[in-house]
Amino acid sequence: MTMPLNQTLLARASAKLGPQASMAIGLLVLAVLLAMPLLHLLPADNALHVSAYTLTLVGKILCYCIVALALDLAWGYAGLLSLGHGLFFALGGYAMGMYLMREAAGDGLPAFMSFLAWTELPWYWYGTDSFLWAMCLVVLAPGLLALVFGFFAFRSRIKGVYFSIMTQALTFAGMLLFFRNETGFGGNNGFTNFRTILGFDITAAHTRATLFFATVVLLVASLYLGWRLARSKFGRVLTALRDAENRLMFCGYDPRGYKLFIWVLSAVLCGLAGALYVPQVGIINPSEMSPTNSIEAAVWVALGGRGTLIGPLLGAGLVNGMKSWFTVAFPEYWLFALGFLFIVVTLFLPKGVIGLLRKKGEQ
Amino acid sequence: MRATPAPEIMLEPAYDPAGRGRDPIGTSTLAHKGLNVRHGTILTLEDINVSFDGFKALTNLTLYIGVGELRCIIGPNGAGKTTMMDVITGKTRPDNGVAYFGETLDLTKMSEVQIAQSGIGRKFQKPTVFEALSVFENLELAQKTNKSVWASLRAKLTGEQRDRIDEVLQTIKLDSSRSRPAGLLSHGQKQFLEIGMLLVQDPQLLLLDEPVAGMTDAETEFTAELFKSLARKHSLMVVEHDMGFVGSIADHVTVLHQGSVLAEGSLEQVQNDERVIEVYLGR
Numbered sequence: 001m002t003m004p005l006n007q008t009l010l011a012r013a014s015a016k017l018g019p020q021a022s023m024a025i026g027l028l029v030l031a032v033l034l035a036m037p038l039l040h041l042l043p044a045d046n047a048l049h050v051s052a053y054t055l056t057l058v059g060k061i062l063c064y065c066i067v068a069l070a071l072d073l074a075w076g077y078a079g080l081l082s083l084g085h086g087l088f089f090a091l092g093g094y095a096m097g098m099y100l101m102r103e104a105a106g107d108g109l110p111a112f113m114s115f116l117a118w119t120e121l122p123w124y125w126y127g128t129d130s131f132l133w134a135m136c137l138v139v140l141a142p143g144l145l146a147l148v149f150g151f152f153a154f155r156s157r158i159k160g161v162y163f164s165i166m167t168q169a170l171t172f173a174g175m176l177l178f179f180r181n182e183t184g185f186g187g188n189n190g191f192t193n194f195r196t197i198l199g200f201d202i203t204a205a206h207t208r209a210t211l212f213f214a215t216v217v218l219l220v221a222s223l224y225l226g227w228r229l230a231r232s233k234f235g236r237v238l239t240a241l242r243d244a245e246n247r248l249m250f251c252g253y254d255p256r257g258y259k260l261f262i263w264v265l266s267a268v269l270c271g272l273a274g275a276l277y278v279p280q281v282g283i284i285n286p287s288e289m290s291p292t293n294s295i296e297a298a299v300w301v302a303l304g305g306r307g308t309l310i311g312p313l314l315g316a317g318l319v320n321g322m323k324s325w326f327t328v329a330f331p332e333y334w335l336f337a338l339g340f341l342f343i344v345v346t347l348f349l350p351k352g353v354i355g356l357l358r359k360k361g362e363q
Numbered sequence: 364m365r366a367t368p369a370p371e372i373m374l375e376p377a378y379d380p381a382g383r384g385r386d387p388i389g390t391s392t393l394a395h396k397g398l399n400v401r402h403g404t405i406l407t408l409e410d411i412n413v414s415f416d417g418f419k420a421l422t423n424l425t426l427y428i429g430v431g432e433l434r435c436i437i438g439p440n441g442a443g444k445t446t447m448m449d450v451i452t453g454k455t456r457p458d459n460g461v462a463y464f465g466e467t468l469d470l471t472k473m474s475e476v477q478i479a480q481s482g483i484g485r486k487f488q489k490p491t492v493f494e495a496l497s498v499f500e501n502l503e504l505a506q507k508t509n510k511s512v513w514a515s516l517r518a519k520l521t522g523e524q525r526d527r528i529d530e531v532l533q534t535i536k537l538d539s540s541r542s543r544p545a546g547l548l549s550h551g552q553k554q555f556l557e558i559g560m561l562l563v564q565d566p567q568l569l570l571l572d573e574p575v576a577g578m579t580d581a582e583t584e585f586t587a588e589l590f591k592s593l594a595r596k597h598s599l600m601v602v603e604h605d606m607g608f609v610g611s612i613a614d615h616v617t618v619l620h621q622g623s624v625l626a627e628g629s630l631e632q633v634q635n636d637e638r639v640i641e642v643y644l645g646r
Binding site (some may be wrong): 229232233234236237239240242243244246247248249250251252253254257258261 | 452454475476480484493494495504505510511512516517
């Protein structure tokens with residue numbers, strides 16, 4: 001697990017050595033991440049070869065890191081705790097999956113439709129054989145859903161735990177809908193058996209390396225975007241909104257627009273992460289929308305430290321690193337470990353791991 | 364040690380023989396642009412009724428505030444002072460009655476944000492500042508400017524705006540803690556920061572709910588000076604229990620009792636009013 005380890009080092013060092021050193025370590029981590037896909041292209045008997053398993057695992061964790069960052073923008077900065085971000089992630093994934101299924105099926109219908117004896121594509125599948133349109137869907141599906149949901153929720157001034165419960169209900173409803181065969185997304189099996197993406201074999205080393213590279217680029221871009229937002233006046237308005245919404249309204253700001261903007265942005269980032277996740281992992285099914293997934297994402301952010309940009313990445317890396325190890329070593333105890341972790345963080349680490357490291361650095 | 368203004372200034376009620384405060388001729392020269400105050404009245408409340416589950420918080424409340432006036436509102440607990448401020452700022456909708464800002468803006472039909480943008484600023488009873496942000500950033504957010512999402516995304520402080528914030532920081536004596544998080548300020552400093560936020564917001568009507576609660580005597584005197592310097596250019600409505608403070612600033616006092624106006628006039632007049640004595644002393 002190079003990833004989480006490096007990131008722990010990053011935060012600890014940044015606390016001790018100040019911004020310059022943390023920048024240097026950040027660049028080092030980035031260099032390692034950029035080198036990984038290249039090392040994967042080496043012949044398998046080379047000592048530096050990175051296996052497909054490792055590359056996929058780290059790629060998957062990087063996608064989760066983007067989700068954690070997106071959730072942190074909404075929760076850590078604007079105070080909107082979403083327990084339904086898995087839905088946006090899955091929608092982006094399904095949009096990508098539709099394209100991959102069409103590629104795999106060629107001129108015919110996707111396999112699961114033939115199995116259901118459907119003779120025609122449902123209307124919402126039209127155009128999905130085009131990569132460009134699929135990419136538009138990756139943005140539009142989670143974005144529009146978040147826009148409509150957010151518009152009504154914020155207009156009705158739904159806040160705090162009520163908002164969280166509604167997002168949780170939303171993702172649960174989404175899961176039930178996608179479980180149905182009639183919905184036209186492969187029912188509980190979802191999409192799998194992908195073959196090619198843009199004509200390239202999806203299991204080929206080059207394709208894997210490119211997808212991994214794209215994930216790193218998206219992560220860095222999201223981080224930059226988050227950094228710019230957090231430093232702008234917009235970011236300060238969000239913080240103000242989180243702490244004293246009434247005061248902000250009497251200052252003449254309309255909170256609805258601010259909430260809606262960050263909420264939709266967060267959902268779109270999740271969708272993009274989902275779209276990169278699916279071709280790397282090779283499967284998407286409705287269990288990605290299960291409420292526990294979304295809660296887990298909140299645990300990543302809380303553990304790493306919300307309201308910081310590096311914290312959620314650290315949290316996602318640590319928890320998923322542990323999960324990979326736990327589910328191999330003691331598969332039946334993972335959920336207990338996760339629950340225990342959440343309790344420990346809530347009780348003893350209100351500012352997450354990053355808060356702990358900063359405190360150590362100051363001492 | 365804070366600078367303490369000379370006490371003799373403090374004790375003298377502001378008296379304005381020329382009547383400039385009320386702008387009696389109706390030329391509205393004292394008002395800001397964009398607000399119609401033709402008749403010299405910045406705030407009109409007529410026959411306002413508010414009830415919560417049968418409890419009548421305001422009953423036929425009628426109150427006018429003139430342009431540039433500094434009005435103090437006093438009254439026992441539960442008299443409806445805070446509810447009245449809620450009605451003016453759009454937080455509570457009256458069951459019936461008329462509430463106008465200037466001559467044309469119907470407050471009962473505007474949202475809280477619209478009311479704030481049109482020029483009514485409010486200080487809460489409990490000092491409310493953005494605790495995670497620095498003192499400077501608090502003022503930056505409150506400052507009068509375009510407050511839409513897109514404007515905030517691209518906002519950069521101009522030199523002029525920066526100077527204005529610096530000036531206010533000097534005024535409220537928080538210049539030395541400008542980059543401290545507002546959450547670390549003392550209670551009195553938070554009160555001043557919130558007043559500073561109102562100053563940069565530059566509203567035409569300021570509603571101040573117990574602005575000197577928790578302040579030291581020196582701070583209270585300083586606040587009184589500040590408010591007196593604000594009146595004329597702005598209209599102020601101050602809810603306060605501290606009679607010494609009221610006496611030092613107000614030229615006009617309104618006593619609320621059980622949701623309606625009991626007495627109005629100079630502090631001396633209302634203090635000698637039989638009904639007011641009865642309400643306050645319970646005779």
